[in-house]
Amino acid sequence: MKARDCTQDQRIWQIDDIVADVFQMMLRQSCEVLGDAAASGIGISAMVLLSGPIEAQCLVEFPHATAKKLASALLGSEDAAEDAMIEDAVGELCNMIAGGWKSTLGATASASDLSVPAISRSRAPDRIPLNGCSLRMRRTYAFDNSPFTVSLAIREPLGNRSSARSTK
Amino acid sequence: MVMRRILESALRQSGLDLAEALHAANGMEGLAALENSAAKDLQIDLILCDMHMPVLNGLDFLLEKQRRNLAPGVPVVVITADASDPQVLDAVAAGAQGTISKPFTLERIKTCVASLLPPVARAPSATGDVHE
Numbered sequence: 001m002k003a004r005d006c007t008q009d010q011r012i013w014q015i016d017d018i019v020a021d022v023f024q025m026m027l028r029q030s031c032e033v034l035g036d037a038a039a040s041g042i043g044i045s046a047m048v049l050l051s052g053p054i055e056a057q058c059l060v061e062f063p064h065a066t067a068k069k070l071a072s073a074l075l076g077s078e079d080a081a082e083d084a085m086i087e088d089a090v091g092e093l094c095n096m097i098a099g100g101w102k103s104t105l106g107a108t109a110s111a112s113d114l115s116v117p118a119i120s121r122s123r124a125p126d127r128i129p130l131n132g133c134s135l136r137m138r139r140t141y142a143f144d145n146s147p148f149t150v151s152l153a154i155r156e157p158l159g160n161r162s163s164a165r166s167t168k
Numbered sequence: 169m170v171m172r173r174i175l176e177s178a179l180r181q182s183g184l185d186l187a188e189a190l191h192a193a194n195g196m197e198g199l200a201a202l203e204n205s206a207a208k209d210l211q212i213d214l215i216l217c218d219m220h221m222p223v224l225n226g227l228d229f230l231l232e233k234q235r236r237n238l239a240p241g242v243p244v245v246v247i248t249a250d251a252s253d254p255q256v257l258d259a260v261a262a263g264a265q266g267t268i269s270k271p272f273t274l275e276r277i278k279t280c281v282a283s284l285l286p287p288v289a290r291a292p293s294a295t296g297d298v299h300e
Contacts, residue, residue: 025271026174074170076177088170095220096270099249110252116222 008137011104015139018100019150022093023143027073034140039063039147044087045120046094050102052112056154058098062090066146073144091117097150105154169193171270175216175247175277182278184285195224195232202238212242213285217264219248219255227255230262243284247272 016033023031043064050056062070064086071089072078094117102109138151169191176189190205190212192198198217205212219226226246233239245266246259256267266280 022271025273071170075173085170092170092270095249099251099270102250103252110254114220114250114253116220 008135011135012137012139014104015097015101015137015150015152018097018104019139019141021100022096026096027070027143029073029143031141031143034142034147036138037140038138038151039066039140039149042149043067043121044090045122046087046091046117047120048094048098048117049115050098050109050112051115052109054105054109054112054154056102056105056109056112056152058094058101059151060090060094060097061149061151063147066148069144069146070148087119091119101152171218171247178274178277179281181274182281184281193223194221195226195229197223198229199224199232199236199238202233203236206238212239214281215239215242215244216268217244217246219246219250219253219259225255227259227262230259230264234263245280245284 020031023029039061041063042061044067045059045061047060048058050058067086067090070093071086074089074092075085095114098114102112102114132155133153134155136151136153138149140147140149142148172191176186176191179186179189190201192201195217198215202212202215217226217229221229224232226248230244230246233244243265244263245268246256246264247268247270248256249270250256251269260267266284268276268280
């Protein structure tokens with residue numbers, strides 16, 4: 001399915017499926033959709049950029065306690081508490097969500113490159129400006145009662161643009 | 169480092185009693201690890217290599233490994249979160265014998281690795297070179 005053929009709802013469902021798959025396969029845990037409001041108390045974020053024919057950004061934001069829980073769950077041990085390991089876990093999650101998302105964007109996107117995750121100890125600044133987006137959306141999820149937020153934005157070539165709508 | 173630890177754990181849970189898993193944070197460190205192993209005459213049985221790495225990515229690691237003739241004949245599995253990346257095909261052309269998409273299951277790791285290792289390497293003492 002090409003990116004321009006998707007409705008906003010379909011794109012949201014695709015992201016929900018991608019996030020659910022990552023948690024099911026890598027952590028053997030379910031991941032619940034909480035809605036569009038951002039999680040509060042963000043302490044760490046990771047951003048992956050897509051550059052090329054389609055430009056996009058995938059941002060995941062975690063309260064520190066959730067990020068620590070993520071690292072422990074991925075590694076299957078409590079010794080994941082050190083900061084570098086927690087940052088890496090958040091980056092890996094962002095990388096997997098961004099990669100899965102890219103595969104839903106159609107042939108044009110396949111020629112775009114994914115960056116390595118950039119980690120920030122606060123909310124990372126948007127790299128795709130709001131007025132340049134053909135799509136922007138945000139979803140908050142929870143695993144083991146711990147929330148985190150995924151935000152996506154795309155700037156597609158003019159010929160690819162569908163009607164731009166935002167959930168925010 | 170998280171993915172390297174996950175992969176090492178998955179390999180051990182797959183029934184591979186690894187004698188040692190060498191870790192490298194990027195392609196450049198991976199090349200150094202292979203050179204070091206060759207200098208010590210250590211046998212490497214398998215290389216797992218992420219496509220997205222800082223400093224030197226997976227494809228460039230493979231090309232440079234080939235150019236330097238490091239670990240010739242050792243099977244390489246590339247791991248990627250971006251299954252639509254055209255560079256995955258380039259990696260296969262550069263010698264990668266298996267691909268694993270992230271996220272993955274333990275079963276997927278087991279199936280892929282078992283198909284590439286000779287029977288002797290599936291026994292205890294197999295070693296691996298786990299890159300991220």
